[in-house]
Amino acid sequence: MNRGRHGPKLGAVRLLLTLAYDGRPFDGWQSQPGGNTVQDLLENAASAIAKQPLRVHGSGRTDAGVHALAQTAHFDPPEGLTMGPDNWLAALNTKLPRTIRVMAAREVDAGFHARFSACGKTYHYELSTSPVLTPFRHGLAWHLPRGLDAGLLAAALDAYRGRHDFEAFCARRGNETEATDHHRTLTRAEVSPSGGGLRLTFTGDGFLYKMVRLLVGTAVQVATDRMPLGEIAALLDQPAGLPHGRSSHCAPADGLFLEAVHYDSPS
Numbered sequence: 001m002n003r004g005r006h007g008p009k010l011g012a013v014r015l016l017l018t019l020a021y022d023g024r025p026f027d028g029w030q031s032q033p034g035g036n037t038v039q040d041l042l043e044n045a046a047s048a049i050a051k052q053p054l055r056v057h058g059s060g061r062t063d064a065g066v067h068a069l070a071q072t073a074h075f076d077p078p079e080g081l082t083m084g085p086d087n088w089l090a091a092l093n094t095k096l097p098r099t100i101r102v103m104a105a106r107e108v109d110a111g112f113h114a115r116f117s118a119c120g121k122t123y124h125y126e127l128s129t130s131p132v133l134t135p136f137r138h139g140l141a142w143h144l145p146r147g148l149d150a151g152l153l154a155a156a157l158d159a160y161r162g163r164h165d166f167e168a169f170c171a172r173r174g175n176e177t178e179a180t181d182h183h184r185t186l187t188r189a190e191v192s193p194s195g196g197g198l199r200l201t202f203t204g205d206g207f208l209y210k211m212v213r214l215l216v217g218t219a220v221q222v223a224t225d226r227m228p229l230g231e232i233a234a235l236l237d238q239p240a241g242l243p244h245g246r247s248s249h250c251a252p253a254d255g256l257f258l259e260a261v262h263y264d265s266p267s
Helices: 038-050 085-095 150-160 211-223 230-235
Strands: 014-021 067-075 100-108 118-128 162-165 183-194 197-204 256-263
Touching: 014 038, 014 085, 038 067, 038 085, 038 100, 085 100, 118 183, 118 211, 150 183, 150 197, 150 211, 150 230, 197 211, 211 230, 211 256
Parallel strands: 067 256
Antiparallel strands: 014 067, 014 100, 118 197, 118 256, 162 183, 183 197
């Protein structure tokens, strides 16, 4: 559907952006009154270029301090604005802080939606097991220098894979209606070496609020011998009422990265 750098047709064109950002300076993705969110800054940049208000729709929220390697978002440029995707990419990056970059931009069908067209996401979480956390990983990894059993960590992650009711592994936002269906399918939950530590990677058809951070925090409890492995099974797939409670072990935002948003069809 690409019409070239300088020659898009006149009329409404939906653009899909892929963004990377360092989450440390921002109050998350979702627009807030203070204006210090990735969505706010992106909308301000797009609106300044278009010289009229534009709304940007993201694939989902990331919390304050959470990073993204490939967050996706779409918006509809105004009719008659003769800018191709490459023009938009360059223009947006001149108006965004250096901690937010548009990495790619392309046209998609008008029925595409960054959030509702997504069929899954991949997140990864960085753990630093070095005796001393290098300043170059400050805010980018959870520092756990002692007592982490990688074998127990892998076993904990293995327990998460498959389709489960993850209600015990989500937090309540408090200002919106809670989802009634907490079932999600994780096709990937694994640990691998990552410079000076470990990387935990999760791929699923959807994630609840703070779900990845709670999965990581609970797995770390198992891996540091503070929780028996069998307790994970007790927390998963609980009957109504959560007789075994919710996990209260939420990993810090520092090490969490949105790695990819998956679509069955890109446009």
